[in-house]
Amino acid sequence: MDCFGTKHCLFLFVLINNVLLTLQTKEEVLLDMKSAGGELGWLQWPSEQGWEVLQTVVNGSMFYTYSVCNVVEGEQDNWLRTTFVQRRPAATRVFVELRFVVRDCNSFDGASLTCKETFNMYAAEADADVGTSFRKGQFRKVATVAPDEISVRGELKVNTETKVVESLSRKGFYLAFQDLGSCVALLSVRIYYKICPATVLGLASFPDTVAGAEGGALREVTGTCVANAISQEPPRIYCTLNGEWVVQVGQCRCKPGYEAANGSCQACQAGYFRASLTMEKCDLCPENTQRSPAGSQTCPCREGFYRAPEDPTSDGCSGLPSGPRKLLATVRAGKLRLSWLAPADTGGRDDVEYSVTCQQCEAAVCQPCGEELRFEPRPAPLREPHVTVSGLEAQLNYTFTVEARTGVSRYSSQRATSSITTALHLTETPAVTLIRLEKRSSSSLSLSWALSQRSGRAPRYELMYRKKDDGTASDITTYTVLVLEKNLVQISDLVPGTVYVFRVTVLNPDGTPSGNSVEHEFETTSLAEPQVSSNTPVVLGAILGGGAMLLVVGGILLLHKRRRGTHSRDGAEDAYFSGSADQMKPLKTYVDPHTYEDPNMAVQKFATEIHPSHVSKQKVIGAGEFGEVYRGMLKMPGRKETAVAIKTLKPGYTEKQRRDFLSEASIMGQFSHQNIIRLEGVVTKFKHAMIVTEYMENGALDKYLRDRDGELTSYQLVDMLRGIAAGMKYLSNMNYVHRDLAARNILVNSSLVCKVSDFGLSRILEDDAEGTYTTSGGKIPIRWTAPEAIAYRKFTSASDVWSFGIVMWEVMAYGERPYWDMSNHEVMKAINEAFRLPAPMDCPSAVYQLMLQCWLQERARRPRFADIVSLLEKLLKSPESLKTIADFDPRVSIRLPSTSGSDGSPFRSVVEWLESIKMSQYTENFTRAGVTTMEQVLQMKIEDIRNIGVRLPGHLKRIAYSILGLKDQTSTLSVFAV
Template sequence: GHSLLTLPCSVVLWRRSLSCCMLPFILNGSQLYTYSVCNVGEHEQDNWLRTTFIQRRPSASRVFVELQFIVRDCNSFDGSSLTCKETFNLFSSESDADIGTSFRKGQFKKVATIAPDEITSRNELRINRETRVVESLSRKGFYLAFQDIGACMALLSVRVYYKTCPATIKSLAAFPETVAGGGVNQALREVAGACVENAVSEESPRIYCTMDGEWVVPVGQCQCKPGYEAVNDTCRDCQPGFFKAFVSNDACELCPVNTKLLSSGALFCPCAEDFYRAPDDPTTGPCSGLPSAPRELVATTTQLAAGKLQLSWSPPEDTGGRSDISYSVECRRCEGTACQPCGEKVRLEPASSGLVDTRVAVSELEPHLNYTFTVEAHSGVSLFASQGTPRSNRPPSTSTLTTALHYTGRSLYLGVIVVVVVVVVVVELLYYDDNLDVTTYTVLILEKSSVQISDLSPGTAYLFRVQALSPEGSPGGSSIEDEFETLTEVPPLCLSCICIVLSIMSIYSYSSPEQLKPLKTYVDPHTYEDPNMAILKFASEIHPSHVTKQKVIGAGEFGEVYRGILKAPGRKEGAVAIKTLKPGYSEKQRQDFLSEASIMGQFSHQNIIRLEGVVTKFKHAMIVTEYMENGALDKYLKDRDGEMPSFQLVGMMHGIAAGMKYLSDMSYVHRDLAARNILVNNNLECKVSDFGLSRVLEDDPEGTYTTSGGKIPIRWTAPEAIAYRKFTSASDVWSFGIVMWEVMAFGERPYWDMSNCEVMKAINEAFRLPAPMDCPSAVYQLMLQCWLQDRSKRPRFPDIVSLLDKLLRSPESLKAIADFDPRVSIRLPSTSGSDGLPFRSVSEWLESIKMSQYSENFTCAGVVTMDQVLQMKNVDIKNIGVRLPGHLKRIAYSILGLKDQTSTLSVFAV
């Protein structure tokens, strides 16, 4: 961070400073100057310390205030210090100019109440360090002020700073130092960059700077120009003997064979002398020479008397490094010493030029003539033969044969050899009979593409696999196994049978839906040898011209997420969410990105996010899903805290449970079920999404998936999954219990601000989240069942759906409310006090229960002490202006909890 101010080096102004002074302080042998006050014996303390004017960098609208201070324990004074406090307040005030020593308390607005984590006793010194944020700054500068209302404290230092994302180079794009996001509504700040020297980009490179000063989601990757390669964060010219022909971040390549080695920065390597590239050859490929002459030219004269013969030869010994070798045959007829081309008088089959095979049939020969046949080898670079001098010691590229023929007859038939391969198909029928505990394998050998299998047993599972055999009988590839189950009772007029149609993709059908019940099971796309096949099977391809991106609604791991419109032939135009893959991706990143589509494409349920399709055949890959207008469930609930009735919240839980039941029925484990991964549409219908951590179960119903590493969402994960990294549908049930708690707590963070280590320790010691305010008892009991340590005793998703359905059918069952204990569900910032209450002021209490917006209401109503708060009833709370039902209940429940509290509270025994 960049510091704007550090105290106590700056000049400050005190108000009511008779008992407040700047005193030296010895720490580790060094003398420090501090501001201290200790008027604990006097009533109505109101001491202020203000900083000098702090100039603000224009883009730094969010600054951090780091404080080091000491607060003395009020219990260390005698009984005369009943007004002692252990907190002080931080204020801020904006200004466009330095107002000097002018000071008015009304100019300042409160930032936070500062409470110590460590209280200093008479014998032990405890230094506290706290950091608070001052947001939404817009003027040229600001002041900070500290208000003491009766504490014995010393302020050691104040550091004011803002965070920046440092100047950096990512993907060959340079980004300037940028002040971190400016507030709640600007969590990400988009920053434009510029490609480094000798690099270019199709789109302007940009990146996002987070509020924590970290760069995320670079977009618009820069790539090195031809002749340059990426080395660290620069584009360096190719070294001598290397080249690069295109814009990319690939390394320069070694010049191919038979080329000249140029100096540095080469775009391509030209051919060496007597070597060439064909017109269709890439400039990045090797160069090749001319082929040598065909060898061993012979004439077969088995039908010479009929004027027919066959010429054959062997390929050249040296092909010049090419595979596109072809041949031409020239015929010349000679009478005496005069020779001329044979023309149409001699027939060459299949042709006289462009031959790939090394033989040709000759017919229509005339008697008493001499014939000369010349065979020449050609390649893609033969056209360059006349443009230069052939290399020395290169044999000629033709062979000649001269023969004299005497014959009668006029025709020769050269038959084309046709190889007919008959594919024999084997259908393996695996028969399982659970009653007899017998497995029977039946193999049918067919020479057709369909078969009807009759006399099947009712109530029996059958597994089919199709495998092709070669003509020699050796097995080829086989299809994926497909499973069917016959019904227990077969209709009297219908035989138990299966009609199987065999094709390349092993497509199957059966005689009637009543006879067989397909068992659909999730297929893990990671089992495919080629991940693209999984995409092809489970997702529909969309042409990018049918997708219109409108605005960015988020930033994912692989790129930006847009709201857009899908307008494809045969589909109704509608809003969609579009996940994009940022440029410069690797093939593995592309496969990881599209694997989620391979998973979603297998699901079809109203409570599972629907995949519309994918774009994979074009440069910019995309995943297109249905658009959920209300976004993530946790944010939706936070924005409506206390405004939704329990019946509506239980209805949302029912939809989530129905979606999870569907997934568990497919033997599928989600692994990351949380309110943030539930999306809400305009009809408040909840749909499960985000399948990035999901994996399939093994065939065993109790099977698990063991991860080899990676992150686990601790607050939502079952203890056995955390300890052993094993996941089942039972661990998803635990996560569903946490989601229920999130819903009833209107998106509050599970386990509040406890660390992950504290959460794991608490769970292992049998601690469970308490019931949220106004949570129906039946709903909280279901949560506790989901959080049973023994996973075998947890309810299954069908049981959960059934129970929630019963609650919705009997709304009166939701009227009984679970006990609510604010001492557990709300973290209290201060836990000691001579008056037996955990709070020193009404504002401190309201801040602890996240109701600070009502501080002015309490003050205007004359409720300024905690004793007065304890006397309030529901009607009193309404009368001071608290109208929202959720806020009214939060304040009322907190007052009930305070009445029973002792002077010291321990929030969590962890």
């Protein structure tokens, strides 16, 4: 007999080759079987014919393993209990790392029916060591341990599994391992908990912190600013379940006069300063300032130089400006225009402003100009080097003074001015600038006009008018000419409905026209029109506007009335389930197997009985609520051998467990759809009951997507969603409500066809602290459940549609956990406050809009599965519709790591940046390409990233979006927050 087949020399080869392996992690070890270095003293029950200890000397050291191999001796119940493990009070969640070997049951002749390839792990809490006292009832099951690889004769396969023990509250605990008939050896048991190690981040010191518990919120830790650093609010950070620090809040910053260096705040050197918390580093004293002592917050100005109160202390000091240059006065159209050039020396400032003052001089006596002068723009302050003055009197001298000022001019009595004196002889004739229509009729027009400037004398006017050309050719234009003393006239004897052209000119003192005139056109009314004054268009506009408003209001009231009538006919249920007769009529109706008094009758009606000889189990692929799940083969007479999944019912089951086990088969047996998991048959008439279904090579959808992040196209993802929606449409037409639709309950085959699974579990809403649904298969998280199902236990196809929206988000986010690390209470509160999950990275806009429709608060307004299938099929028929991407902000997305350093500022090295986004494997690629600074990283484009050797689509997008986030952060100085 070979060594593998005996219990006393079992697994020696594996032990020698694996005993020296160590693992360096952020962990606090409570128990380590390999490093104990002596007899472990673990309790074996029963004391004989069960677990046995094997002692082995390797390199002069003694090592211990435990093994059991009673597979040929019928039913087994062998227990191995550890010694008392004391617990740190904060460690409510511990990890158990198991290294073990399991032998193939097929290698034992005659024991295949009783042999197991799994064993169970249990835990029991206590406040003190109970010694050798042992009671099975004190233990609660933690997990069924199934190997990934089974050892066959002559070939040993070592498995490593890590299980989690949750919700520990007492001073210590025991672990126990139960054998029900397997051939297994425990090589190593290591119990530890994770901690976030003491660290200094963002100039804040944080202590060692035990990682939080599964399902709870992140553990918040308050830190302390280092010496000479301050914070507006206490610095806080969160410790994750994996012992990692994330999401720092309340950054510490060095006080003015200090700068951050090596995790501490150091005083600025002499000649340097740091004025505020917004500055990162001490700066060299700026221009025109004195040398500062060490630790300075500012640098004082040199004599003759100044700094305005609004000037940042980081700016240099300024001198006074010189006066404006080349002051010039010109007259045009009765107005005086002053213009000048900027000062030759602005004192180093760009806030130069000007003010203009005026004096009126007559007979050597000057006084300030009167209020009749008008400046355009106002004379002070002026930003532009020019101003226009009107209202000047003729034959008077005016002196204009222009002063240049800056923000520091107030600190000196010196004035920077330039002056000009001009004697203006305003003899030019003013011009007519505007002709207005005051009143009109069919035979007359009343007109008035205005002048460009005041005149010292009363002007006379020449009015010329004619009919507007009617299109006939003529070389002669005939005007009627009137000479007027006033700027108002009524012209009579005109032709009705005719356009006239008017021109008004001011006459010079000698009676000749000044030549400054503008033509205007006005039309008389027709004989059918009433007389219209100048305000008639306003009145007509008001009448028309009021009429339009009445029409709009009437339309709104009519529409509201129709809607009220519709609502009065259809309730919320009718609105959701209304549709055509074809849509509402299912092919057949689902029958609840629980209505059968005997579950065997339901199974016989809906499922095919299979003889156990036709089923062969090959490998354990998981552990369900009722027992192990195997991959195997089904060979039915007359059919080709096919791969199947085999669910088993564990020994010692209760009658309720058997009823629930068979109910799942009774439910699946009623369904026949390409997107629903197919039931091959059941084994119920023999000792070991089994459910046999088709085998899905790629397993659960959420794990499949996480393992292939970024490797699938949007078209492939949408096609997966279409398949899931088609399956749910079929179930909805069958009047079956799934209640637990989630990516973990969708299976994927080798062709990427998605099929809905997990049927038949009874779900009861518990009033527990986390607000979860307790089922015979465990607790279903709130984050997939519609709000009305939580609040009112109202499960319908509409609540399944809500869950499908969450599945859509999971698929487009490559298996990301919905609502991330938020607790169930936080999720329910957020949903009730109208929060909805943001669009995943690269999610098509049309797909995200469909998600939002699925998450409408009012369930009657959500789309039906028939509508969802139709829309997804349209998107697949028009792939270009998937190119429009929904808005995505890399600073907010929790899927991406932070795009900034630990203190909220951009990273200072490429290595630090790559480590933060978990892409450090590309460090050498960036170095070979010569990209060694963050400034070079910010210039990179998608082609540059691909050219340096980043080929995987998921990695390419992660790096590209991180660069996008860095660019946005650099331009806006925003802080990453969640």
